[in-house]
Amino acid sequence: MYTLLDRFFYEYTLTHPELLTKTKAFKWPYAPETLESHLNNESTIQSKRDFEYLKGELEFLNRYDQQGLTEQEELSRETFEFIMDVSILDRWIYKNVKYPIDQITGIQVQLPLFMVNNHTIDNVNQAYNYVSRLEEIQNKVSELISGKSLYPNAAEDQITSKGILYRRPFESLEESIHHFNINDGQALPPKSTLRLINLQLEAFLSAPLEENIFYVDFINKLEKIEDENLISQLPELKYRAKKAIEGAVIPSFDALKRTLEELEFQAEEEITLMRFGKEGxxxxxxxxxxxxxxxxxxxxxxxxxxxxxxxxxxxxxxxxxxxxxxxxxxxxxxxxxxxxxxxxxxxxxxxxxxxxxxxxxxxxxxxxxxxxxxxxxxxxxxxxxxxxxxxxxxxxxxxxxxxxxxxxxxxxxxxxxxxxxxxxxxxxxxxxxxxxxxxxxxxxxxxxxxxxxxxxxxxxxxxxxxxxxxxxxxxxxxxxxxxxxxxxxxxxxxxxxxxxxxxxxxxxxxxxxxxxxxxxxxxxxxxxxxxxxxxxxxxxxxxxxxxxxxxxxxxxxxxxxxxxxxxxxxxxxxxxxxxxxxxxxxxxxxxxxxx
Known part of the structure; x- marks a missing residue:
């Protein structure tokens, strides 16, 4: 039973690299270091894949012969089933009822804290992984806003995706923000919450690049490393980090701020889950x-x-x-x-x-x-x-x-x-x-x-x-x-x-x-x-x-x-x-x- 449960966790971790970085549960050869150059995919298509995967794993577990399980194995099985039920309902029944962003668990708070707390740098490869993640932030923010990455692949580009906004086929992120078709089936935070988020984004965007939380964290981590190979590449790493922040991080957070400012203007003053009646x-x-x-x-x-x-x-x-x-x-x-x-x-x-x-x-x-x-x-x-x-x-x-x-x-x-x-x-x-x-x-x-x-x-x-x-x-x-x-x-x-x-x-x-x-x-x-x-x-x-x-x-x-x-x-x-x-x-x- 434990082997089965660990396999579930392993497979899920490989498709959710932020979890791999947080736990450090797997290392080479079980998990290539390049995985930690990516962020979790939050697109509409990936959400459907996650739902199907979790549903399939729960069905597989229910078919598993439970005779002869020890007390500890039965305890783990029951706990896993509880978590799977919660996760499946989150992605199926209640996917449109939960807030996509707030001032505590939102991307503008948790993503910087994730990089600061979890992405360690001990060698030059991990340093370049850090930069790659900075470059991917534009996709993660785009997926939050519109359900697609900034530059979707051919399959994604042909669908209408749903994030905070609708994004039609072949429509760019900027076009979806300009058209501003709100996903009215999605629960959105009240005006007061959006106001707090916008204050956070305003403070983030107003900081000079040298004081940007990502840049300060990256440089602090690099300066603690005595590896000669890394030291020789410091100029290139600093240049790449600045370029990623200026070209990917700041524009994407600016796009998020513009989206939420317009949303705040249209939002209700007070919203609770009961707005959705019985579903809420x-x-x-x-x-x-x-x-x-x-x-x-x-x-x-x-x-x-x-x-x-x-x-x-x-x-x-x-x-x-x-x-x-x-x-x-x-x-x-x-x-x-x-x-x-x-x-x-x-x-x-x-x-x-x-x-x-x-x-x-x-x-x-x-x-x-x-x-x-x-x-x-x-x-x-x-x-x-x-x-x-x-x-x-x-x-x-x-x-x-x-x-x-x-x-x-x-x-x-x-x-x-x-x-x-x-x-x-x-x-x-x-x-x-x-x-x-x-x-x-x-x-x-x-x-x-x-x-x-x-x-x-x-x-x-x-x-x-x-x-x-x-x-x-x-x-x-x-x-x-x-x-x-x-x-x-x-x-x-x-x-x-x-x-x-x-x-x-x-x-x-x-x-x-x-x-x-x-x-x-x-x-x-x-x-x-x-x-x-x-x-x-x-x-x-x-x-x-x-x-x-x-x-x-x-x-x-x-x-x-x-x-x-x-x-x-x-x-x-x-x-x-x-x-x-x-x-x-x-x-x-x-x-x-x-x-």
Whole structure:
């Protein structure tokens, strides 16, 4: 079974070179180095190929003789089937309901971060691969806008493709932008999201070439190499990189900006998935299934959106009361949470002589390991200037399977008072996430797809398990910060369900978050914008906290006692699992968490 699953992953990786670069799962002779000179093909034709491939693999798996599978093999088979179901539905039923771009996962953010974090340069071939990828960016952007590469082949040129816009047969990208026939069957982001994306693109395009994120990253990587062959070709490499950025990257990002500016002008002010009626609601449930690891019975029963909303609303009320009780015990005057937080930070000032990266490292390095061993290193950087403040919390990038690249976390350079005080808690929770991720990707006893798999609720669960033990015996002022962190997790879940299932307007969402948090208006707006752009993702933050509390209470387990630690670590090494599999491992095969 493992050989079969690894073959599926291998074949998929060969047609998705960005995944190959991220994981470093295969090297020569299994994967030629030239593969890493390409980016993923996002065209209409390739999307259909991916759909047919995934459907065929799932059908093949279902025909596979499942008699005699070990428990681990059955666990992997069930997990693979879950992921295949999600991927097939994404590419078939819901392909037109999901947003093609947003201010967090959009190409203008994730492609630069991918190159910075994942494309390593150790020799001259990898340097030229980097340049080739810069040249291919024009195709990737064209595929996003119009469903075809900039210069399609003969077969592609004869079809009408669909991206953000329609592109007719033999029509160039510029002609499709000029005609501007919007793909009205495609879900498009609301005006506020498009405005944020356009601000990012404007900042990217306004930077001088020598300050362009791709060029700076490329030169920094080249200067660290002592290979004589590479050094002798530095002038040529720099010239090729500049030419690629000026001739491919900047024009394509400019085309994207012009497209989105016109789209912003025509877009609705507020759009949720419910605009698509039953299909939108079904897609939101589908996204909840993926981020929370739920099967069909769970999303239609115990964890249907209405119940999740009740859960989140209750958690907000309970966590808000805990915050106020802790503030009362410290003698903080009554009032709105924003006012009480202001009094709290005046009474307990932080040292502001260090920058936020130094402070993050200090808190990170004080976090004890869950599993015995040496401290896990991590890289910490500020977000690139043109995407500053795009994520409210630290943004984590996973390391590689072969340990050639360690994990990387990005934080905001300019922090609000709330973010400054929460930086320690963010660092501690990031440590938990990094150790879980590192254990998962290096676990050679599980199939490759499980080493790469990420389900949001599992990472949030381990963060909550770890952080709860870390702050268990902390001082009261530290407990306050932990309580604020928990309140924010619950709020994000409530806000997500409110916007995408109960049709909160933006003003309603802003009011609910502001009334129940210590955040200033700018931070409140950032949270609402993030939640609007990524349906269902932030529900995992409250859900992971709920499961952590539930399991610790029902099983009386904790990471800070030997029995609980042993039980938890048996699941810890398994990586991301569906909720039913996760519960079965924690409670035992004969146990039922709902009893």
């Amino acid at each position: 609601d079904n897609y939101y449930r589908h996204l909840l299934q993926y981020h929370l690891g739920l099967n069909k019975e769970e999303i239609e029963g115990e964890y249907r959106p209405r119940n999740l909303n009740y859960m989140a609303k209750k958690m907000v009320r309970v966590e808000k009361q805990k915050v106020n009780t802790l503030l009362d015990s410290l003698g903080i005057p009554d009032g709105k949470l924003q006012d009480r937080f202001h009094h709290f930070i005046k009474r307990y000032p932080l040292q502001k002589t260090k920058n936020s990266i130094v402070n993050f490292y200090e808190a990170y390095n004080q976090s004890p390991r869950m599993v015995e061993g040496s401290k896990l290193p991590i890289e910490v950087s500020y977000f690139p200037e043109y995407v500053r403040n795009f994520s409210f919390e630290p943004f984590y990038c996973e390391g590689s399977f072969d340990n050639s690249r360690k994990g990387h976390v990005y934080i905001n350079k300019s922090l609000s008072d709330y973010e400054t005080y929460m930086l320690e808690t963010y660092a501690v929770s990031t440590y938990a996430l990094h150790e879980w991720s590192d254990t998962k990707i290096k676990n050679s006893t599980i199939p490759l797809f499980r080493r790469e798999l990420k389900l949001s609720y599992t990472s949030e669960f381990w963060k909550n398990i770890y952080v709860s033990a870390y702050y268990k015996n902390a001082s009261q002022e530290k407990q306050v910060l932990y309580a604020f962190w928990r309140l924010n997790n619950a709020l994000l879940m409530w806000c997500d369900i409110g916007i995408h299932h109960f049709l909160w307007t933006k003003n309603e969402a802003l009011r609910y978050v502001e009334e129940n948090s210590a955040l200033n208006y700018v931070d409140v707006e950032r949270i609402v914008e993030e939640t609007t752009a990524q349906p269902a993702k932030f529900s995992s933050m409250g859900f992971g906290m709920y499961l952590s509390d539930k399991f610790q209470k029902e099983l009386e387990i904790s990471i800070d006692n030997q029995e609980g630690k042993g039980r938890l670590l048996n699941v810890f090494k398994e990586g991301a699992l569906t909720l039913s599999s996760f519960e079965a491992l924690l409670f035992g095969k004969e146990s039922n968490v709902n009893e």
